[in-house]
Each structure stands twice: as C-alpha cells, then as structure tokens.
Amino acid sequence: MxxxxxxxxxxxxxxxxxxxxxxxxxxxxxxxxxxxxxxxxxxxxxxxxxxxxxxxxPAPNLQRLPPITPVDAATWRSAAVEQGLALTRIEVTARGVTTHGEAASPKAFSDFARWAAQHGWWAVAWQLERREGQSLALAAHWRSQLERPASQPASGAESNSGPGSVPLDTTATATESR
Known part of the structure; x- marks a missing residue:
C-alpha cells in the first residue's frame, strides 16, 4: 500500500x-x-x-400556487353567476367555506372550481345531485390550505400561513333563501 x-x-x-x-x-x-x-x-x-x-x-411547488384571496360572499356569488351557478348559501368558518346552490351542468361547477382555484381556494368535498328537471343541487366545501398541521391552531386569524396568504375571515356569514 x-x-x-x-x-x-x-x-x-x-x-x-x-x-x-x-x-x-x-x-x-x-x-x-x-x-x-x-x-x-x-x-x-x-x-x-x-x-x-x-x-x-420555499418549495418550488409552493411558489406556483396562486395567492389566497379573502373570502367575500358577494364576490363568490357574482363569480358563481358568471360560471352558471346559483349559490343560495355561503357559509364562512375557520375551517373553510361551504357553498350550497344549483348548477345548470357539471361543467358549470367545474368552471367555478377553476375560478376558485385561481383565487387560492380548492374544493375538498363536493356533492352534485340531479333534481327533477335539468338542474343539479350542489354542496361544496372549499379550503384555502390543503392541509393544516396539527400543531397550528384551528383559528385562521392565529395561524401563520406565510407571505402572500390571507387568514380565513371567521366572522362573515352570508345566507340567502329563495
């Protein structure tokens, strides 16, 4: 050696x-x-x-996510109308946004889900149900974060979501009946 x-x-x-x-x-x-x-x-x-x-x-995939826009029931309702949905109820909680209403077609819901995703909100649970006639009853739950670590508090105002994100508004609730 x-x-x-x-x-x-x-x-x-x-x-x-x-x-x-x-x-x-x-x-x-x-x-x-x-x-x-x-x-x-x-x-x-x-x-x-x-x-x-x-x-x-930051992880490269996180840089490509759209910024989360604040929850505003009027904005969501007008965007839903543009996509062919009639939202009758929008509930905003610390865990996300729940919407109920009617859709003319599954494509209308898909278009609205695309609009919501461009604003940082994702449908994590939804249900489309055919009613008598041509309309579809819909219920969807939207989240601005796909996962919330167990160490973070449940309240959006106390969470540290990072730059570019807006905490969930836990005070607004909009309900409309027809």
Missing amino acids: SRFAPPLPARLAPLWTARSGREKGLLVLALVGVLAYAGHAALSYLPAGGEPFAAAR
Missing part, C-alpha cells in the same frame, strides 16, 4: 490491493466527484447571509 493511503478495514484491504493502479485512480476520482456533488447539494440549501434557515428556499 501507498504510504499516503489510510488504513482500510480488514475485509476491504484484499479487494483494494487486487485492483490495478488505473482502477484505484478511477475509484478515488469517483469518490472525490461524489463528495464534491454532495457538498454542493448540501450547501445550495443553506440560507444566504443573515436570513433564517426556514425562509431560505
């Missing part, structure tokens, strides 16, 4: 000595490359300057 080589475990020493000089050089070069790549990968996730580690890099 070379005088600069570190001592190898007893099981690896015979395998190393059986290699030719060229193979040993390629293995050392591969080890240096792997260590350099691992070091670069580890350093690229460290925060720059004085910023805290948690704010170093």
Whole structure:
C-alpha cells in the first residue's frame, strides 16, 4: 500500500490491493466527484447571509400556487353567476367555506372550481345531485390550505400561513333563501 493511503478495514484491504493502479485512480476520482456533488447539494440549501434557515428556499411547488384571496360572499356569488351557478348559501368558518346552490351542468361547477382555484381556494368535498328537471343541487366545501398541521391552531386569524396568504375571515356569514 501507498504510504499516503489510510488504513482500510480488514475485509476491504484484499479487494483494494487486487485492483490495478488505473482502477484505484478511477475509484478515488469517483469518490472525490461524489463528495464534491454532495457538498454542493448540501450547501445550495443553506440560507444566504443573515436570513433564517426556514425562509431560505420555499418549495418550488409552493411558489406556483396562486395567492389566497379573502373570502367575500358577494364576490363568490357574482363569480358563481358568471360560471352558471346559483349559490343560495355561503357559509364562512375557520375551517373553510361551504357553498350550497344549483348548477345548470357539471361543467358549470367545474368552471367555478377553476375560478376558485385561481383565487387560492380548492374544493375538498363536493356533492352534485340531479333534481327533477335539468338542474343539479350542489354542496361544496372549499379550503384555502390543503392541509393544516396539527400543531397550528384551528383559528385562521392565529395561524401563520406565510407571505402572500390571507387568514380565513371567521366572522362573515352570508345566507340567502329563495
């Protein structure tokens, strides 16, 4: 063995000595490359300057999510009308928004769900039920966060949702009967 080589475990020493000089050089070069790549990968996730580690890099998928707009029953009702829905009840709670109404077609609900997603709200539970005639009864529950960690409080006003997000308005309730 070379005088600069570190001592190898007893099981690896015979395998190393059986290699030719060229193979040993390629293995050392591969080890240096792997260590350099691992070091670069580890350093690229460290925060720059004085910023805290948690704010170093948001996940790429989180950067592509639309910002969450505040809940406003009038805005939701007018958007529903534009998409072909007639919302009769909009309930806003700390756990999200619940809507009830009628749809002309499943496509109308799909278009409204697309509008809501562009404003940061996702339908996490919904039900479409065919009524007599052509209309569909609908009920949907919308959330601005797909998951809420158990450590966070249930109230939207106390949660720390991060930059660009608006906490849920837990005070507004709009009900309309026809």
